[in-house]
Every structure is written in C-alpha cells, then in structure tokens.
Amino acid sequence: MASCKNASKTDSKDLTTKKEVTALDKPNILFIYMDDMGYGDPQCYNPESLIPTPNIDKLAKQGMRFTDAHTAAPICGPSRYGLLTGRYPWRRGPNGHGNGGKFDDVGIESGRLTLASLLKKNGYNTAQLGKWGLSHNYSDAVKPGKKPGTKEAYDFPNKKLSGPQLFGFDYTWTDTHLYPKIGHDTIRGMDPISDSKLVFENSLPLNPSLEVENPYNLLPNSGNKVIEYMEVYVGKKENPKFNQDKSKPFFIYWDSVGPHAPYVPLEQFQGKSKVGRYGDYVYEIDYFIGKMLDKLEELKLADNTIVIFSSDNGPDKYTYERIKDFKHYSLGKWRGVKRDAWEGGNRTPFIVRWPGNVEANTVNNTTFCLTDMMATFAEIVGDTIPENVGEDSFSMLSLLKPTTNEFNRPPIIYHNTKRKMGIRADDWVYMDAPSGAVEEDPEWFKKERGVIPHNQEVELFNLSEDPQQTKNVAIEYPEKVKELKKTLDDMIEKGNSH
Incomplete structure (x- = not known):
C-alpha cells in the first residue's frame, strides 16, 4: 500500500485541465451524507437489522456497495472537513480531532479548495442542504458595539452569516447550531437539544426573529428542498434563490440532520421499526431518500446522475442502550462507536450508483477513506488538484469501472476525539x-x-x-x-x- 497510481495530482499551484470534458459528459452528483448512522443500520449491510431501509437497500442493488469505507474522523465536524477538503482534520490544528468548544479548528480555511469549489470551477451548479457541521462565524453578523449571545446582537438581513457559501456552494439551506446559544428546546421523552437550531438560506435566517426551529421539521424540510431543487433544474418550478444555470450539471450535497439525536420522527413514521424512536427516524430518512431517487427517475435525470450514500461516523453511544432494549446493533459486527478510533467509530456505509459505469448489485471490499472524494471527483470531471490540496486524497475512480480495478492506496490514519x-x-x-x-x-x-x-x-x-x-x-x-x-x-x- 505504499503508492497510488490514481492520485490525480499536479505540481502547479493552480488547477489545470487534464483532459477536455464537456458539460454534457459530466454527470450530475447527489451526495447523501448521514449524521451518526451506523454501519449496522441499513439492512443491506446488516441482514439482522430491525429497521426497514427499502430505499437504501434498493440503491445498493442498483449500484456498488463498499464494505471497507472509512470516514476522516469519528465525529461530526472533523469528518465533514475531511470529506470536503480531502485532508485529515487533525492537520487543521491542535483541536482538529474533535468538534471543539467553538468548532475552532474544524472550520475550513479561507481559500482552501473544497469538493464544491472544485466542481463549481468545472461548470457545476452547487447546492448544500441540511447540516453543515462546521464553523459559521456568527461574529461576522454582530452589530457594532454588541456582544454575541442575544437575538438583538445580530444585524440580519444587513449582514450575512459566513458559512458554506464561502466554499463553493451557489445555494445553501443550512440547519445550524446557533453559537453562542440563544435558547434551548426539549422534546418529551428525549434529552434536551444541546443547541438552538436555526435554518439559514443563502446565509440569511429564514426566520428573522431567530426563533428556534421545530426539530421535527428539519429533516423533511431539507429533504423536500432537494426535491424542489431538481424540479427547478428541469423547469417544472421556478426558484431564483437556487442560482441555477440549467445548461450545467449539478452537485447536490444533502447532509441530513439525522439520525443524530434528538430522534424526532414525524408521526407517520412512528412505530414503523422495531428500534423505537431511533429506528423510526432512520426509517423516515430512508423514505426521503426514496423520494429523491424516484424524483430523479421521474425527471429523467437518473441515467446521468451519480448517487452516493454514506455517513459521517459510527453510531452514537446510545447504541449500547438499543442493543439492550431491542437487540439491534447499529455498529454491526464492529467494536466502537462515535468518537472512538476502533472500526465501529469510523467504518461507514458507502454505496455508489452510476448507471452505465458502475455494475449493478456488486460488492467491493477495497479499503479507502472518504478524503478520497476530492481526487475522485477531480478525475471524473477531467481536472487535477495541486500538490498542496487534498493532501490525503486518492482517486478511487478505477474501483467504479468494471475493466480497471487497481487502487494501491497508502495506509489510512485513524484518530479518536482525545487525539489518540x-x-x-x-x-x-x-x-x-x-x-x-x-x-x-x-x-x-x-x-x-x-x-x-x-x-x-x-x-x-x-x-x-x-x-x-x-x-x-x-x-x-x-x-x-x-x-x-x-x-x-x-x-x-x-x-x-x-
């Protein structure tokens, strides 16, 4: 594992085109990224799972299911940093192992290339919908002379919140923790929500009064926005906020807020699994994934769209309670949960559907890391990445092609949130x-x-x-x-x- 022939790197500090790829050649990309979903939750990964996941299972039958995929970190913010930058988060700074008190070192550095900015440069519409999980820089929107921490301190709409739009996203619908906290909410029978949740569209709050969002609405609202984005793209609806150029392909990054706690399934999904509220929440997520896949088919987008499904890290510590209460193993056969450097903390589901390229109903046991998405996407669109970008990224495109399957990746570095x-x-x-x-x-x-x-x-x-x-x-x-x-x-x- 000492070398990799598919790195897709260049010595130049500037991105240069490796080969000419026209807009018609470039596939749309729908990247579905779960929050705290375990390897053992989808039934296609764990036949003994007590949670129905018919749409995730269908996706696996239509594409390639990887069994040895690993996140860049076993916790929310750092894993997203690694995915989006192709760089291990602990290289970011001394607090890059964990989320940090203020997400200090899990913000993406100004000017750093991301999946979104790479694809935008290569002619893509780019949209982020759901959880961001990285720094938002609320201080940028504070009124002069005011201290952050109260609703009155922020100067919306005159000032915008720094966040995903700084890193290549044309459109953003962001469910975010408001830091500093300005309030709490509690769900009956659940732990208190740790931070207030707000929704920002294109860097401005949907609710100018900064009232806490109903947590039951976060998942369905962002999922339905993905559906709307597709409908606007083909001309069935209009929404100028999406900033779309319909002559270009799209990159949709749906970073679901679930099944991270609190577990808040809508009433229609309650009781649909055998794993309590958590299982019902996973079932709801699967439902919205099904809606997205069906919409791609309905709009005749499916044949030219890569769909990727994965998760940011292993299941949370409450998985042990689910084992005792329901005999359901969110961690699958592995040991370890979120925050741990054992397999259960960082081994994740990973499925790719790409009609005409990826052979349907196949399983791949190759080891790789989600930092590899940067180099992989670059090769897909015919671009290269500089030496000082994507330092831990290697193109795995060869694994998706039935005629070439060589992938000699260097070892993957693990870490836990205690910097071990x-x-x-x-x-x-x-x-x-x-x-x-x-x-x-x-x-x-x-x-x-x-x-x-x-x-x-x-x-x-x-x-x-x-x-x-x-x-x-x-x-x-x-x-x-x-x-x-x-x-x-x-x-x-x-x-x-x-």
Whole structure:
C-alpha cells in the first residue's frame, strides 16, 4: 500500500485541465451524507437489522456497495472537513480531532479548495442542504458595539452569516447550531437539544426573529428542498434563490440532520421499526431518500446522475442502550462507536450508483477513506488538484469501472476525539495508545463480544483474524508495531499521505 497510481495530482499551484470534458459528459452528483448512522443500520449491510431501509437497500442493488469505507474522523465536524477538503482534520490544528468548544479548528480555511469549489470551477451548479457541521462565524453578523449571545446582537438581513457559501456552494439551506446559544428546546421523552437550531438560506435566517426551529421539521424540510431543487433544474418550478444555470450539471450535497439525536420522527413514521424512536427516524430518512431517487427517475435525470450514500461516523453511544432494549446493533459486527478510533467509530456505509459505469448489485471490499472524494471527483470531471490540496486524497475512480480495478492506496490514519492516533495498513490496525476508545464499551458488551482485557501501552489488531478487535496482539508482533509506528509518525510529520 505504499503508492497510488490514481492520485490525480499536479505540481502547479493552480488547477489545470487534464483532459477536455464537456458539460454534457459530466454527470450530475447527489451526495447523501448521514449524521451518526451506523454501519449496522441499513439492512443491506446488516441482514439482522430491525429497521426497514427499502430505499437504501434498493440503491445498493442498483449500484456498488463498499464494505471497507472509512470516514476522516469519528465525529461530526472533523469528518465533514475531511470529506470536503480531502485532508485529515487533525492537520487543521491542535483541536482538529474533535468538534471543539467553538468548532475552532474544524472550520475550513479561507481559500482552501473544497469538493464544491472544485466542481463549481468545472461548470457545476452547487447546492448544500441540511447540516453543515462546521464553523459559521456568527461574529461576522454582530452589530457594532454588541456582544454575541442575544437575538438583538445580530444585524440580519444587513449582514450575512459566513458559512458554506464561502466554499463553493451557489445555494445553501443550512440547519445550524446557533453559537453562542440563544435558547434551548426539549422534546418529551428525549434529552434536551444541546443547541438552538436555526435554518439559514443563502446565509440569511429564514426566520428573522431567530426563533428556534421545530426539530421535527428539519429533516423533511431539507429533504423536500432537494426535491424542489431538481424540479427547478428541469423547469417544472421556478426558484431564483437556487442560482441555477440549467445548461450545467449539478452537485447536490444533502447532509441530513439525522439520525443524530434528538430522534424526532414525524408521526407517520412512528412505530414503523422495531428500534423505537431511533429506528423510526432512520426509517423516515430512508423514505426521503426514496423520494429523491424516484424524483430523479421521474425527471429523467437518473441515467446521468451519480448517487452516493454514506455517513459521517459510527453510531452514537446510545447504541449500547438499543442493543439492550431491542437487540439491534447499529455498529454491526464492529467494536466502537462515535468518537472512538476502533472500526465501529469510523467504518461507514458507502454505496455508489452510476448507471452505465458502475455494475449493478456488486460488492467491493477495497479499503479507502472518504478524503478520497476530492481526487475522485477531480478525475471524473477531467481536472487535477495541486500538490498542496487534498493532501490525503486518492482517486478511487478505477474501483467504479468494471475493466480497471487497481487502487494501491497508502495506509489510512485513524484518530479518536482525545487525539489518540492510529493507522490502518492492509488488515492491520495499530493504535499509538492503550485504547482506541473514548466512549468505553460497557462491561456486559465486552463479555458478549469476548473482549480480552490488556494493560499494554499500544494496541494492534489483525482484522482478517479478529474483525471485532477483541484481542490486542501487540506483544506477539513487536516488529509489526515498530513498522506501523514509524509509518504513522512519518505520515504525520511530512504533512500528507503521498
């Protein structure tokens, strides 16, 4: 795994066209990105799942289902940074491992290339709908002499909120935490919502009075906006706010707010799963994915649209309660949850449907990271990326073509939210720490999985022999520990994976 022949890089600091690709050649892209959905939630990944996911399963039958895809981080903001920039989030700064108190180091740096700005440069309409999960810079919209933290402090609509439109998106419908907090809400039977939720359209609040949005509406409203965006694109409706050029293809990034807590399924979806409110919420998400897929077919867009489905990280810590209450394993067969550097924290569902290119109903077991989307999209549109961009991104386009399947990717670097680093090389996982956990798994779960306790300073697992990471074999393989430790340190020190 020492090299990659599909990196799609150039020595120039400027983007240069690698080959001529016309607008008609370029596919539309619908990127569906879940929030805290586990590998074991969709039934196409876990036949024992107690949550009906007919539309995700249909997508898998129509495309290629990957079994060894990994997010750039096991938590919300950093994983999005990695996806959008092709760069590991911990390279961003000392707080890049976690969300941080103010998302300090999970904002995208000014001027950095993103998936959206790459595609926009190559003639795409670009739209972000749903959760952003990165810095919004509320201070930019504060009135002179006012301190942030009250509704009266913000100068909307005279000032706009900095956010996704700075990074290549022509249109944004953003469900956001308002920081600093200006209020709370509580759902009966649920934990309090941690921050206020507001919706900003094209960087301005939909509700000028900054009233907290009804959390039950966040998912359906953003999902229906995706539908509307497609309808406007083909001329069935009009909405000038979308800023569309209908002669160009589109990139829609739907970053769902769910199934992140609080679990707020609409009444029509309640009781439709066997996993309580969480399962019903996943079922609702699946319903809206189905609506999007049906709309692509209805509008005759499906044949020239790449649909990608994935998730930002593993399931939240409440997955252990769901195991006890419902016998449902959101983490699948893996060990670890959101925030952990074990497989359950960063191994994610990943499905690609691309008619005429990706063979239907296929399964691919190749290991890759979602940072690879930057180089992959560049190759799809016939562009290249500079050496100082997408430092951890490698084009996996060859995996999507039935005639070429070579992908020699370097090792993937893991980390947890406590800044403990690890590395995945072939079937080996090395953690440069006594444990990959942040959310320590319960004793009853360890007993159920047969986890063998240890007191070593590092961890080493072989996933081909021990996929559930139950036995630390660092003592048995000291040379492998030494080798992976050196590889990890070298990749960190040089600042890129190439």
